[in-house]
Amino acid sequence: MTMAIPGSEIFSSRPVDPDVLTRSLPPSLPVHTVTQEQIDNIDPLTYEVVRHRLWSVTEEMGEALKRMSGSPIVTDANDFDFAISDEVGQEVQVGLYNTMLVGAVDLAIYWTLQHRATNPGIAEGDMFLCNDPWVGGGLHQSDVIVYQPIFHEGKLFAWTSAICHEPDLGGVGLGSFSPAAQDVFSESLPTPPIKVVRDNVLQSDVADAWVRRSRVPMLVGLDLRAKIGANTVGRNRIHAVIEQYGADTVKAVMKRMMSDAEGRLRGKLTSLPNGTWKATGYQDQSHTGDRGLHKITVAMTKRDDHLVFDFTGTDKQVGVINCTYAGMRGGVMLALLPILAGDIPWSAGGLMRCFDLISEEGTINNATYPAAVSRGPIGPAWLTGTLIAECLSQMLDRSVDLGRSVQAACCGTWDTAVIAGLDERPEQPVPFLNILMEPMAGGYGARPAADGMDTGGLFCIPMGRVPDTEMTEFLYPVLTLWRREEPDSGGPGRQRGGVSASIAITPYGTSLPMGLVLASAGKAVAQNNGLSGGYPGNTGVDILARGSGVNEQFANGTIPGSLAELDGHSELGACYAESYIAPGEVLYMHWQGGGGYGDPLLRDPEAVAVDVREGKVTAGAAESVYGVVLGDDDATTRLRTSMRDERRDRSSGYEADAPTMDLTSARRLDDNLAELTIGDTHVIACAHCGRLLGDDKNDTELHLARFEGPSSLAGPQVTSDPTEYVDAPVVFRQLSCPGCWTAFYSSIVPADHPDHALDLARLLPAAPAS
Numbered sequence: 001m002t003m004a005i006p007g008s009e010i011f012s013s014r015p016v017d018p019d020v021l022t023r024s025l026p027p028s029l030p031v032h033t034v035t036q037e038q039i040d041n042i043d044p045l046t047y048e049v050v051r052h053r054l055w056s057v058t059e060e061m062g063e064a065l066k067r068m069s070g071s072p073i074v075t076d077a078n079d080f081d082f083a084i085s086d087e088v089g090q091e092v093q094v095g096l097y098n099t100m101l102v103g104a105v106d107l108a109i110y111w112t113l114q115h116r117a118t119n120p121g122i123a124e125g126d127m128f129l130c131n132d133p134w135v136g137g138g139l140h141q142s143d144v145i146v147y148q149p150i151f152h153e154g155k156l157f158a159w160t161s162a163i164c165h166e167p168d169l170g171g172v173g174l175g176s177f178s179p180a181a182q183d184v185f186s187e188s189l190p191t192p193p194i195k196v197v198r199d200n201v202l203q204s205d206v207a208d209a210w211v212r213r214s215r216v217p218m219l220v221g222l223d224l225r226a227k228i229g230a231n232t233v234g235r236n237r238i239h240a241v242i243e244q245y246g247a248d249t250v251k252a253v254m255k256r257m258m259s260d261a262e263g264r265l266r267g268k269l270t271s272l273p274n275g276t277w278k279a280t281g282y283q284d285q286s287h288t289g290d291r292g293l294h295k296i297t298v299a300m301t302k303r304d305d306h307l308v309f310d311f312t313g314t315d316k317q318v319g320v321i322n323c324t325y326a327g328m329r330g331g332v333m334l335a336l337l338p339i340l341a342g343d344i345p346w347s348a349g350g351l352m353r354c355f356d357l358i359s360e361e362g363t364i365n366n367a368t369y370p371a372a373v374s375r376g377p378i379g380p381a382w383l384t385g386t387l388i389a390e391c392l393s394q395m396l397d398r399s400v401d402l403g404r405s406v407q408a409a410c411c412g413t414w415d416t417a418v419i420a421g422l423d424e425r426p427e428q429p430v431p432f433l434n435i436l437m438e439p440m441a442g443g444y445g446a447r448p449a450a451d452g453m454d455t456g457g458l459f460c461i462p463m464g465r466v467p468d469t470e471m472t473e474f475l476y477p478v479l480t481l482w483r484r485e486e487p488d489s490g491g492p493g494r495q496r497g498g499v500s501a502s503i504a505i506t507p508y509g510t511s512l513p514m515g516l517v518l519a520s521a522g523k524a525v526a527q528n529n530g531l532s533g534g535y536p537g538n539t540g541v542d543i544l545a546r547g548s549g550v551n552e553q554f555a556n557g558t559i560p561g562s563l564a565e566l567d568g569h570s571e572l573g574a575c576y577a578e579s580y581i582a583p584g585e586v587l588y589m590h591w592q593g594g595g596g597y598g599d600p601l602l603r604d605p606e607a608v609a610v611d612v613r614e615g616k617v618t619a620g621a622a623e624s625v626y627g628v629v630l631g632d633d634d635a636t637t638r639l640r641t642s643m644r645d646e647r648r649d650r651s652s653g654y655e656a657d658a659p660t661m662d663l664t665s666a667r668r669l670d671d672n673l674a675e676l677t678i679g680d681t682h683v684i685a686c687a688h689c690g691r692l693l694g695d696d697k698n699d700t701e702l703h704l705a706r707f708e709g710p711s712s713l714a715g716p717q718v719t720s721d722p723t724e725y726v727d728a729p730v731v732f733r734q735l736s737c738p739g740c741w742t743a744f745y746s747s748i749v750p751a752d753h754p755d756h757a758l759d760l761a762r763l764l765p766a767a768p769a770s
Contacts, residue, residue, distance in 0.1 A: 008369040011134045011192055013111040014325065015352070018088045021113060029117050031087040032155035032251060039252045039259070050245055050253040051345070057160075057237045058082045058095045061230040065162055068226035071219050072475065073165050076467040077437040080164030083348070084234065084254075085109055087156045090349030092254045096462045098165075099337050100139060100377055100385070102348045103330030105161050107136025108145055112193045120195055124151040127197035127231060129210065129224070131169065132190035134369055139327040139377035141188035142166050142176050146196065146227035150235050152247045158254070160234035162227040166220055168433050170213035171374075174517045175418035175435055179576035180288040181320050181372040188374070189213060197228060215420070216433050258350030265344060265354045266305035272402065274766035276301045277394045278756040279387040282749075283364065283379055284524040284726050285575035286319025287372075291727045293525060293750055294318060296365055296383050300391035303766075307355040309388065314363040320519070320576065322367035323376030323384075328359060330377065331384030334460045339392045339405050375519055378414035385460065386412070386527060393531055394762065397670040403448055408497060408534055408595030410452070410459040411442025412527035413520060415540050415591040419581065421507075421514035423477045434476045436503070436589070438483060441466040443490050443498030443537055443593030446530070448671060452498030452594035454616065455485055477509030481550070481560060486538070486590060487618050488716045492625045493534030493596020494603050494671065499616050500538060500593035504563075506550050506586045513582040518542055518573045522592055524722035524730055526748040532671035533736075533743035534596030535625070538717035542573030545586040563588055572724055590719060598671045599743040600626045601640050605633065618716065625715040644741035647734070651705035654738035658703065659692045661685040669763055672737070672744045682764050691739030694760050701758040704735040704744055711748045718748065728752075 022031060061082045066075055073079045081102065082095040089109030094102045108130050116122060127148040130137045137145030147161035169188040172178040176188040184190065196206045207224060211217040242250050280297040299310045309332060323331075332355065333348065341351055359366040365380040367373060386409050393406040420433040441455035457464045469480050481504040491497030507514055521527060526536035547568025553560055560566055566586060573579070581587050608628040611617035622628045627643045629635035661683060666674035674687040682696045693702045708731040712718050722730035728750050735745040735757055745757040756762075 004368060005370055011132060011369065012325065013107040013134070013136045015107070016110045018090060021088050021110065025113060026118050029122055030155045032152055032157045032247060033087060034248050034251045034255060038248055039255045042249065042252050042256055046245065046249065047253055047256060050241065050250055051257055053241050054084055054093050054254070057084060057234055058093055060237060061160065061162060061234045062095055062097065064233045065164065065226050065230040068222070068229050069164070070222045071167055072437060072467055072471070073167060073435060074223070076465055076471065077440050078461060078463045078465055080162070082230065082234070083161045084238070085159040085161070086254050086349070087158060089113065089159060090258060092257055092347055092349060094346050094348050098461050100330035100334045100381055100460045101143065101163055102337070103333040104136045104138055104326035105145065105163065106349065107326050108193060109147065109159050111135045116193055122149050122156070124149070125198065125200040126195055127228060128193045129196040129206070130191060130193040131188070132192045133324045133326055133373055133376060134190065135192050136326045138163055139323055139330050139381055140373050141169060141190050142374065143377070146224065146231060148197070148231045148235060150238055152242055157247065157251065158238060160231050160238070162230040164223060164227065166223060167435055168215040169220065170215070173578065174420045174433060174515050177374045177416070177418060177517055177519060179320060179517060179519055179578055181374065182287065183372055184370040187372055196224070202228060215431070257345065257347040260350070261341070261344050261347035262350035262353050265341060265351055268340065268402065269302060269305045269307065269354065271399070272302060272395055273398055274303055275395065275762055276766070277391040277762050278759065279390040280754055280756065281383045281387050281527060282525045283321045283383065283521050285521070286321045288574070288576050288578065290319055291725065293726055293728050294321060294364055296380060296387060298384070298387050298391065300388065302395060305354070308358060309355060310358040311363065311365060312358060312360060314360065314365060317362055317364050317367040317371045320372045320375045321379045322364050322371040322373050323379065323381040324373060325366050327373070327376040327381035328365040328384055329357065331365065331381040332357070332388050334382070334385030335389035335392055338459065338462070339389055339396070339407065342405060378416060379521060382413050382460070383527060390529065394670070397448070397532070406531065407447050408445030408452065408491065408531045408597050409528045410445045410594050411500060412522040412537065412540070412592040415439045415542065415589055416517070416519040417542065417587065417589055418517040419478070419514045421477070422510055422512050424511060425477055425509040432476050437467045438501070438503045438589070439591040440464050441501045442591060443500045445528070445594035446491065446493050446495035446497045446534060446597035448495065448597055451496045452490060454490065454498045455501050456498050477507060478505045479508035480505050481586065485615070487615050488621045489538040489593035490616065491528065491530045491535045491537040491594060491596035491717065492600035492715055493530050494598025494600065495534070495596065496603070496611065496616070497528070497530065497534070497537045497594035497596045500591050502588065502590040504586050504588045507581060507583045511583060513580040516579045516581050516587070518577045518579065520575055523575055523720060524725040525750060528592050528595045529747050530595035531597050533599040533746055535600060535714055535717070535746045536595050536748055537593035538590070539719050539748070540592050541590050541719040543588040544571040544573060544579065544581060545588065546571055548584060548586045550586055551584045572720065575725055593717070601643060602742070605636050621716050647707065647736050647741045650709070651707045651736060654703060654705040658738070660690040660739070661692055663687065663690050672742055673763060675763065684760065684763055686737040686739055686742065688742050689737065689740035691737055693737070696760065696764050699760055701760055703738070704758060705738045707734045707736070708732070708751065714746070714748055
């Protein structure tokens with residue numbers, strides 16, 4: 001636990017009531033706004049035309065940044081985003097890039113209006129720079145935002161912002177990431193909002209101070225100018241829209257966009273059942289040398305047209321696996337945008353009015369200064385989003401109309417590897433630093449009616465891309481031995497989770513060892529859970545092959561295609577570690593696929609056969625997990641019966657006999673559960689065999705059979721032994737119907753993981769809000 005630093009609390013930004021914020025501004029900063037009558041009187045055609053013009057502005061800003069930036073993080077992986085905000089910072093339109101950043105952009109503008117309006121002032125031609133994750137704008141110090149006020153006739157009209165991840169901004173570790181950090185002082189320096197452009201001129205003293213901290217100053221300097229250029233494009237385009245349609249019309253459209261998004265989301269929520277859904281997840285290890293598990297837990301309560309996300313009970317901040325309030329909020333938006341607002345324009349300022357956050361200060365997803373937060377967006381913020389997605393999917397699975405948005409967890413987390421060294425290929429050797437962006441090819445979670453997308457990307461970056469291998473080899477002294485999809489990495493289920501991929505690289509063009517930083521989670525405990533009995537996707541694994549003999553194979557004209565073809569010994573990469581990779585050695589990374597949906601024994605055997613033919617599932621997993629004997633339907637039936645019998649024999653905690661319900665008038669709750677109303681009693685039964693599982697008069701938990709065993713029993717997607725990473729016992733837990741032995745819940749969890757899946761209350765009608 002880090003010691004609180006008096007005075008740091010001033011930098012903690014939170015959402016502000018826009019009317020209160022407007023009234024607090026000094027007379028020297030007048031703002032442009034419109035009346036409700038002007039908003040209501042916008043005709044539909046003008047509204048749609050101007051709305052799409054504003055949307056196109058963010059797209060043009062994105063293209064400008066990509067054309068100017070020299071960083072593969074931007075040009076290849078699309079790890080950046082943009083926003084147009086109104087005069088007080090509410091986000092009107094956001095880009096389709098890194099959606100986690102949406103939860104942080106407005107916080108930086110709120111803070112700037114509160115603390116910079118008088119000194120140094122906010123004026124036309126200014127731009128501000130910030131990388132302080134407590135202030136907002138980004139989720140950790142490597143997320144750097146440049147944002148500007150836009151004025152019309154002397155009044156503050158709007159803001160535009162451009163933000164991207166920088167490859168290195170100093171600190172102890174390569175890429176500004178120190179796996180051993182215990183506080184922020186081992187990381188990159190957080191910089192609160194500072195005026196980097198004044199009167200449309202880049203301030204050289206600020207720019208020099210900014211790039212001086214980096215190991216790759218030319219890239220950081222280029223990105224700074226690219227973000228300034230993108231904002232300039234945004235300002236010019238918005239002025240053009242104002243000139244064509246008038247300032248009042250454009251502002252009325254901006255306000256209407258947010259209120260329309262809010263109204264549509266509230267309408268969708270109203271159509272869904274009230275209730276509370278819970279989810280708990282874990283970060284395995286918190287820093288170098290740690291062998292603990294660290295918990296994030298959430299209870300999502302939906303009442304009428306509003307959501308409350310309560311994170312009470314989350315573990316205290318520790319190590320490097322913390323994020324600030326901005327990260328927690330960004331994690332919520334990661335899930336809410338695609339799952340609940342996939343068919344609603346992303347006017348985030350309106351959407352964020354539909355939920356509240358409850359969280360204890362000083363926890364791993366609401367960390368107080370000076371916690372180490374460099375792992376923030378790809379650790380606790382990402383896990384926060386995964387847990388919110390799990391809760392939303394459980395709620396939506398009860399709706400016939402909205403169930404299509406249900407999705408098992410995507411690829412769990414980001415597998416970080418940073419390499420740095422000396423590139424000796426040029427005549428004058430030059431230093432290099434690269435964050436391997438190949439884990440962009442994560443597997444998507446399965447849906448009730450569709451498999452997850454194989455190597456479909458990341459849930460939080462809809463426009464994300466995997467880098468071009470040839471460009472990586474051109475820019476850095478590495479050779480890629482393979483980059484391919486890995487069979488069995490998608491979570492087994494009635495609908496299979498999307499498979500992930502792996503990469504193997506070796507130094508090529510340097511005679512010196514490269515520095516290596518590794519950071520990931522989901523190696524001991526699943527972070528890519530399935531739904532409705534679907535299994536999690538693969539656990540992640542990183543391996544260093546020492547003394548591999550790869551250069552000798554090159555000399556003999558062969559390229560190895562698997563770890564088994566390498567000599568030497570394998571060194572398992574911890575979740576958090578600083579190491580090296582020398583010439584002649586190989587770094588192997590296998591990141592995570594998506595979770596499955598439904599019991600894999602219910603998957604169509606022909607779909608399994610297709611998976612085997614296409615290399616998504618091995619023949620061994622077809623039998624051991626799916627119970628499919630290829631080409632033999634009778635043998636498949638016998639094998640699946642035997643596997644259900646095995647579930648019966650190994651399970652405990654159930655009664656042998658229970659009534660069987662008539663499901664004729666039952667209402668579907670998810671793939672496995674059905675609800676019946678008998679008089680004033682709500683009854684829950686198995687949707688497959690009708691077995692009574694509980695009712696609201698006699699039970700608080702479902703009567704399901706329980707099994708716990710080694711995590712390896714989850715299937716071949718378990719790539720490593722949990723004891724290699726953590727000390728706490730980790731198990732494969734499965735809850736099944738004691739009547740037909742269909743799996744209702746399957747995951748790899750700590751032995752003391754709470755059984756949210758048994759909670760009967762989440763399935764029963766809740767009273768409307770008073």
